[in-house]
Amino acid sequence: MLTLTGPTSTALPLPALPAAVLPWAMTHDQAAWDLRTEFDSFEGGRFVAGLARVRELATLLEALGSSLEPSLARAAALEPEADAAALDACFRSLGFGLEASTLLSDLSVYTNCVSSIDGTDAEARQFRGILASLSARLEKSRAALDLLLALASEAFTAAVLEGPEGRPHAFLVGQGRKYRDRLLPLAVENTVTTLSTDGFQAWGTLYDSITGTATCLLRPPPLAGTEGSLPAGERRIGLAEAASLWRDPDPALRQAGYEAQAQTFSLHRESLAAILNSLAGWRLAEYELRSATAPLHFLDPALAQNRMARRTFDAMMAVVDESRELGREALRLQARLMGVPRLACWDILAPCPVAGGKAGAEARNAEYSFAEGLELVRGAYAAIDPAMGDFVLEMRDTRRIEARVLSTKRPGAYCTRFAGSRRAYVFQTYRGSLADVSTLAHELGHAYHGTLLAGLPLPETHYPMTLAETASTFAETALGDYLENQAADPATRLSLAWSDAQDAATFLVNIPARLAFEQRLYGLRAEKPLGAEALGELMRSTWEEYYGDSLRNYDEHFWMSKLHFYKTGVSFYNFPYTFGYLFSLGVYARRQALGAGFHAAYAALLRDTGRMEVEDLAQRHLGVDLSRPDFWRGSVEILRAKVGRFAHLVATAGLTS
Ligand SMILES: [Zn+2]
Incomplete structure (x- = not known):
């Protein structure tokens, strides 16, 4: 209760x-x-019955998928009346598919919730494995249907989407059809998927395994003010713990975290370079396969996944690039408040130094x-x-x-x-x-x-x-x-403004630098693989270009430490962050203009996020054109005002402290 x-x-x-x-x-x-309210336990009736039903549905869907394969060869010629059997198979696949994915998602969410509370829960770990292979089975069983819906004649697709089972899928099917020229024949699609398990995906797993098990030696510096923050002497910690020290209030400990990480990363740099080269190389090879009608640019899949047009990306990034100095200014102000000439690279995630030191942090924690x-x-x-x-x-x-x-x-x-x-x-x-x-x-x-x-x-x-x-x-x-x-x-105000300044530096400098690095990597990798030395130099020069003199040193290990470069599910997982942040500021700014009508408009916008492309969504609910720089400049102006507020507080803090 x-x-x-x-x-x-x-x-x-x-x-x-x-x-x-x-x-x-x-x-x-x-x-x-x-x-x-969702599940009693793994042994409870609901979980057991749910699992059994997903297995039953997977078998049904596999049979339906096979029955659709012959229709694939003549997809463009399918007619709703003449091909009533195929139409019926589509309806049943969509209906059963939705039931299966709903159930499987519930079982997986529950399992994940249980292991989040206790990472050692053996049952949860076991079910994770079972559910992951069921998920792969379901995905494979869907391949023929997805391909058919992307390639079928207009009349046949319309008939599928008019049915009650088809209607909810209209937007997603439309997205699939938009990129139909990029699809490969079913056998080739299946081959790519099968090979990627121990090829492409395995590189990602190897990265997780290296960074998850490698340890580093933390040498806490014997500086004043750090007493009690660590047991005396050196100790071995995981890379994740070392990274978490970047958020410590103690600057010496942040530096110690960076140095510990740096040493371990330099031991693994050749392996990590091989992983990064293989991930980019695999993707480039796959994109070439999908370039039959027109060259597929390495940014295109990420843009499609984000339901965003290239012209929107270009407009947003142009505004972000012209606003880089604002992000650097935020870093300079942070340095002033910290009482140092310039921040070091391990200071960019530091908490607001208002109370300073561990004791201050503990007081703030409570x-x-x-x-x-x-x-x-x-x-x-x-x-x-x-x-x-x-x-x-x-x-x-x-x-x-x-x-x-x-x-x-x-x-x-x-x-x-x-x-x-x-x-x-x-x-x-x-x-x-x-x-x-x-x-x-x-x-x-x-x-x-x-x-x-x-x-x-x-x-x-x-x-x-x-x-x-x-x-x-x-x-x-x-x-x-x-x-x-x-x-x-005042301390809370300063703390809030500090995190605004941190946002400005993150979204205008750090994330754009990640994007630039990744774009350059893909461009160069198309010619030849890059060694660890070259990757380190590419990262260093990119940081220099983006951070300029706003930092006193650059993080050359960033290409190894940033998990996002090694994700297999998504590529270029950087610009969506900047988009999300600036878009959200733009939405928030509509509060004043819309007054009492704001909430209804906001709720309507959120409701359409899963069934519209980003440009249409912004046009319908905000009346703005995302492919023009104006909207993005408006958001940057909000950020500029926030940094201005921080500048004012920093100046005042200097007077009163
Ligand atoms: Zn979130």
């Missing part, structure tokens, strides 16, 4: 609690999610109890619309937020949705810092987005990466403004 009615505070500033009274005794049980944090988020949401505020309470009351501090919990935060019930759940480790409150607002933003999609057919709810962060970034911005309007204390 949920009794999370602890102290709710509307008057800021909130008192900073001393570290000794961390509020866990009070909220530990209350901040736990309850998944029993700032907001879970109930207080939740109340802040509720207030910020309600300031947009009362319904949004109520949504936060509903998430709490239906126990769909997991916020406890547990040693077995997976790091990080996420929001997940059950496809069957359409309910969203939020996962995080809430320690009470302002950053944790912001993460809570962010993840609840995803959950709110999910709730708005709940009434739509499932195939219309799969939004691209470019739009995935709209609601979450929006929620973070709303929280920042709410705290600002609540006349937060």
Whole structure:
């Protein structure tokens, strides 16, 4: 039973609690999610029956897929009346396919939720494997149907999409048809998929395995102010832990984290260079196969995945490039507040140095109890619309937020949705810092987005990466403004402005540098493989071009440490972040213009994120043309105002401290 009615505070500033009274005794049980609404356990009837049904459906779908194969050869000539059997097979495949993917998604989400709470849960690990191979089976069984729907005659496709089973798939089928020239014959598609398991995918697995198991030697420097932050002497830590030190308030520890990482990466540089070359090489070879009608550019698949036109990409990146100096200015201001001439590369993720040092960080960590944090988020949401505020309470009351501090919990935060019930759940480790409150607002933003999609057919709810962060970034911005309007204390203000400055540097400098590096890598790799030396030099020169003199050194290991370059599911997983951030700022800016009508327009926009291309979505709901620079310049101006506010606070902090 949920009794999370602890102290709710509307008057800021909130008192900073001393570290000794961390509020866990009070909220530990209350901040736990309850998944029993979805599944009792792995042994429970629902899970067991669900798994059995997916297996049954997979067999059915495999048979249906085979029955469609002969029609593929004459796809363009198919007619709804003459080919009634094929039409019926399409209906049944779509119907059973949706049932299977809904069930499988529910089983996988549940399994993932359980292992997030306890990474050592053996049952969860076992089911992960079982569900992954079922997922591969389902995907394979769909190949013939997908190809047929992309290649079939207009009349046949229209007949499929007019049926009740077909209608919800109209947008996705339309997307498939748009790129039909890129498809290969079924046998070749199947060969590519089969070979990629131990080829392309295996390179990604190898990267995970090297970076997941490699350790590095941390040599904490014996500097003043670091006492107590580490056990005395050196110790071996994982690469992930070393990377997490970049967020430590202690600058010496951040540097020690960087140096520890650097040493280990230099041991593995040749293997990692081989992986990066193979991933890019595989993709380029596959794109060449798909270039029968016109050359397929290496950016095209990423743009298609993001439902975004090249002209939108060009307009956005032109504005981002012309605004680079604003990102650098943010870094210079951060250096001033930190009291150093220039930031080092390991300082770019550092927390706001207002209180400084570990003791300060601990005091800040205890700032907001879970109930207080939740109340802040509720207030910020309600300031947009009362319904949004109520949504936060509903998430709490239906126990769909997991916020406890547990040693077995997976790091990080996420929001997940059950496809069957359409309910969203939020996962995080809430320690009470302002950053944790912001993460809570962010993840609840995803959950709110999910709730708005709940009434739509499932195939219309799969939004691209470019739009995935709209609601979450929006929620973070709303929280920042709410705290600002609540006349937060100077330290909180500075902390909020610090993270705005960090955003400016991330989205205008860091992410564009990642994109430039990856574009150059693909361009060069088309000619020949690049050795570790060349990759390091390419990264260094790219950082130099983007960061210029705003940093005192560059991260030459970035090509090895940034997981995004090694993801196999997506390529160029960088510009969608910049798109998402700037798009969300642009949406937020419509608040003033639309006044009372804003929330309805915002909700309508979110509802269409899974069934429109980004340009159409922006045109319909915001009345803007994303392929023109104006929209993007508007968002950069908002960011410029934020950096200006930070500059003002930095100047004032200098006077009063
Ligand atoms: Zn997110």
